[in-house]
Amino acid sequence: MPAEDDVLQQFLDLNATLENIAYKILTSNVANCPETGPSTGLHVHTTYDFPEGMRAEAMTRLSIGPTPFVRHIIPGSPAEKAGLKVGDEILSIAKIDMIEGERSRQFYEVVSRGEWTTGTTSITFKRGEKVDTTQLTPHLSCAYKVHLFFDDKVNAYTDGEEIWVTTELVNTIGAEESLAMIIAHELAHATEGHIFKTPTKEFELEADHLGMKYILAAGYDGQLALAQWTANPLNHKSQTEGTHPVFEERWRALDKALNEFK
Template structure:
């Protein structure tokens, strides 16, 4: 140790000696007790996450199914989700095996209510043996390979499974449900957020914990599904690209014709383009999403108040979160619009009118002439 290192060591020792320590002696656990408690807490996390994911998927399934005729893409779903031990981190696989009796073989993780899987009598924990006569892989990539095999037959409504339950091999034939062709994914992030990307609906745990009822959960899922179904992501990309194209044209004009067109404002123009249309897309997603959950049998009477609570959540010390307001309708506007949409839906229900949102003249749902099949989506 050199002189400077020795001096630093002495200083650190002096600091420690001068620190005050606790006076009471709290009891400590043994290594065995600590390991047992660690396992107990990990099991609690596993079971909590499993139940939260099951609830989200179970609420989403009837919404995706009820709105297949107004979605621009559709898929075929069995209503079952699978997993094996490789869905867990290596350090926790032994705990997962003990908790769920899970190993190399794929087994059923979730079964959606009123789905082909439920109607066929499949059960949580059934182990998958074959799909349409082809053996289902085991091991690290089993889940990926299984869904790949499903995508290869994505146009076939009917499929045949063999599952193992105990010592019995059980053949199962299912006619799959036709549903909106988007996925739904649950993230453990604690941000109060949900979003759509044109391919799936994403729910974050922070949003899930903020939600207080099944109707509120349906409201969020319907809103994000509406973003996808109304092609907002594609429209948003197009709107954002127009100023970029203008910027490229300005650069070319400057280079070839010696003009002096200001290109520094292109980024600002792109930002303005987003701000002009983002609130309108959010308002449309609120409106169409409310119809989507009503079509699936959910109560829409409390949806407006949920978004009111969301607005309050985004309020800060200096008022309301600027980024949130820039991309969403104003709070009163949003609440009143949703209240009127709810009344519109109730009027149509009372008079047995089709539960379809009002569209601009010449526009109908879905927003493509013929809905096309997307490989994937809900399982």
């Protein structure tokens, strides 16, 4: 198998891993999020989502084109309940036909954002040669998107509205609980509006504390998450300067939250 194929498949797999965990956290913490909105668990892509040099490969390998195709369906989500499957081509949403080309996915996002707020929406899709229509009923979620991006550094951050996680982080983090903790930590920075103030050590500790609350709400084993966090050498790096609290302080914040919210 050519290396190009591996990169493609690896990116899709890492993205699916990240999206499944993010979905759990975002849909379980509606009561804790100031910004909420409809969520479907449906993710699409077009050939234009790939770098130019990979488009031909993506087209043949994934059987996609310049219109929206289902890339990932979150298990247990409204999209799964609607019967949509990976590889389906989305033809129209609420009878609005999708467009073809570079702006196709942007158009899809705009249409779906408008339609999904109104409740049940019809989606017409093509599977093989067969065209079919299904009904999709979104449910409420925290309205913070979580994105994966190609980067060889282990990193995650938020701008207060969206959260970004690097491929290297998802690839090396190991356990699901550990990735859940990182997403939840960034979500806490976003829900508390930390990004709009001067960063302090207190914000980091608050994000740890609330992050633990968020993963417990999502049904994760907080004890296991803390054990994995403790065992990760990255968390032991001496951070004596700047805004970063030291390992022991962070551990205490997480442990306190574990007892408080369990």
